Amino acid sequence: MRRNNKLPYNMTQEQYNELLRSQQGELNAVLMYQQLAKVVRSEKEREAFLQLSREEGRHASVFHSYTKKVLKPKKTMARIMPLLYYILGKKRLYKLIAKGEYDAAIGYEHLIKDFPEVESVKNDEKRHGDIVSGLLE
Numbered sequence: 001m002r003r004n005n006k007l008p009y010n011m012t013q014e015q016y017n018e019l020l021r022s023q024q025g026e027l028n029a030v031l032m033y034q035q036l037a038k039v040v041r042s043e044k045e046r047e048a049f050l051q052l053s054r055e056e057g058r059h060a061s062v063f064h065s066y067t068k069k070v071l072k073p074k075k076t077m078a079r080i081m082p083l084l085y086y087i088l089g090k091k092r093l094y095k096l097i098a099k100g101e102y103d104a105a106i107g108y109e110h111l112i113k114d115f116p117e118v119e120s121v122k123n124d125e126k127r128h129g130d131i132v133s134g135l136l137e
């Protein structure tokens, strides 16, 4: 495998790129959940999404501990979140979000072997899927 001495943790360029992409996704999710928390109709949902937002922030910091690179969140998804809430409706949007969380959990699995801290992130994403699904019951 291709190695680059300038990369942290002796990781491959491909691994570094994937960790960076993951870090960016987590950062974006912080804002996304914050925005969603502003438009939901119940205190229970609001608190759930604020909790998710905080945990996505922790995830970003886990990836940062590997990449050592400071990224800025991208606001695009956060901006369209309220729109999606009204267009799709709560049920379809929450289902989409839950699926995104479960998919993220699966997508992180292969990283755990080389980046063990990612396991706690993976477990959180699964739990996030359950939490968001739970809001539809």
Ligand SMILES: [Fe+2]
Binding pocket: 026, 029, 055, 056, 059, 121, 125
């Ligand atoms: Fe996350």
